[in-house]
Amino acid sequence: MELPELTLAQLQSILPFLAVGFLAQLVDGALGMAFGLITNLMLVSVVGLSPARSSATVHVVECFTTAASAVSHILHRNVDWPLLARVAGPGVIGGVLGAYVLTEIDGRTARPLVMAYLAVIGAYLLWRAWRMTHGPAVRPVRLVRPLGLVGGFLDAAGGGGWGPIVTANLLVQGSEPRTTIGTVNTAEFLVTMAVSATFLWKLGPEAFSIAAVGLIIGGLLAAPIGARIASRMQARRLLLLIGSILMLSSVYGLWAALG
Numbered sequence: 001m002e003l004p005e006l007t008l009a010q011l012q013s014i015l016p017f018l019a020v021g022f023l024a025q026l027v028d029g030a031l032g033m034a035f036g037l038i039t040n041l042m043l044v045s046v047v048g049l050s051p052a053r054s055s056a057t058v059h060v061v062e063c064f065t066t067a068a069s070a071v072s073h074i075l076h077r078n079v080d081w082p083l084l085a086r087v088a089g090p091g092v093i094g095g096v097l098g099a100y101v102l103t104e105i106d107g108r109t110a111r112p113l114v115m116a117y118l119a120v121i122g123a124y125l126l127w128r129a130w131r132m133t134h135g136p137a138v139r140p141v142r143l144v145r146p147l148g149l150v151g152g153f154l155d156a157a158g159g160g161g162w163g164p165i166v167t168a169n170l171l172v173q174g175s176e177p178r179t180t181i182g183t184v185n186t187a188e189f190l191v192t193m194a195v196s197a198t199f200l201w202k203l204g205p206e207a208f209s210i211a212a213v214g215l216i217i218g219g220l221l222a223a224p225i226g227a228r229i230a231s232r233m234q235a236r237r238l239l240l241l242i243g244s245i246l247m248l249s250s251v252y253g254l255w256a257a258l259g
Contacts, residue, residue, distance in 0.1 A: 014214030021061070021218025027245060028163060029069050029185065029226015035062065036161060037249045039215055052102050055156060056199035059099075059192050061212045065219030066189035072227030078182025083141070083175075087148040087166065088187040092194040094152025095162075099198035102157045112254055119254065122246025124172060130240075139174030148187070156195045162188050164246055171242070182227070 020039060028035035039058050073079055147169050155162035167184045171177060 014211065014217075017211045017214025018218040019214075021065070021215035022222045023218075024215075025065050025069070025219035025222035026226050026229075028065075029072065029223050030181075030229035030241075035065065035163070035219070036155060037164065037253065052199075052203065055099070055102060056196070056203055057212050057215075059156070059196040059199060061215040061219060062188070062192040063196050064216045065223055066185065066192050068220050068223035069227060070186040070189045072224045073182035073185050076182070076227050078178055078227065079186050080176075080179040080183045083144065083170075083179070083183045084187055086144040087184070088190045090145045090148035091152035091155075091162070091166070091187055091191040094149040094154075095156045095191045095195040096152075096198050098153035098156030099195045100202065101153075103199070103202040112258055116250070116254055119247055119250040122168070122243045122250060124243075126240065126243035126247065141170055141173040141175045143169070143173060152191050152195075155191065156198070162191060164249075168242065168246060177242075185227075 024035040024038040027038070036058050039061070040054050147166055151162050151166040151169075154165055163184060166187075167180055170180045170184070
């Protein structure tokens with residue numbers, strides 16, 4: 001896919017999107033979530049795109065940012081390969097189904113329920129981090145494939161949510177934060193490619209808007225930094241930040257959905 005030629009006015013117009021893409025990917029690379037939620041909320045509430053076109057734009061952008069993030073996490077040895085094999089396949093299937101459904105019906109109906117659920121998960125992670133003294137008790141995770149299926153579906157149908165849903169639930173089950181973040185981010189590349197292909201098939205090339213150019217540039221610049229932060233940050237601090245991001249984004253998303 002060729003990027004559109006940019007005029008000076010268009011270059012100036014993408015600067016805010018570049019900043020949003022940088023900050024969103026910095027958070028996503030470090031915490032394993034929030035790129036889709038942040039950018040989708042902005043595209044729907046500020047730019048005024050429909051949920052389907054917004055989700056399509058976000059996922060086309062994420063083809064680039066998740067590729068850079070996956071490479072960075074692999075280089076920093078943040079990936080649990082057996083876990084990746086269990087979560088990626090169901091995530092791809094769920095993502096394709098979610099993208100197809102969103103192009104046929106209005107996906108905003110279920111968004112308040114998803115946002116409320118993520119707020120509860122965020123509160124639990126904050127409580128878990130507050131109770132933690134030395135480090136989390138790492139336990140084998142059991143619920144992986146259904147989680148990948150649901151996470152992929154809600155990510156495509158809701159315009160974001162793969163990281164919050166999959167990363168947060170794996171952490172709740174007791175997985176190790178650093179490798180969980182790296183693994184979920186790497187799997188997201190495969191999910192995003194499948195979702196983007198489905199959107200482009202259903203909606204056509206117009207799903208790729210000028211806003212995506214700024215988001216791509218900002219996201220690519222931030223991806224290596226986010227992966228490095230994830231590889232160095234303490235588990236307790238990671239959980240605190242993840243819980244806080246979940247609480248803030250989900251409460252805002254719930255307010256926007258109900259408003």
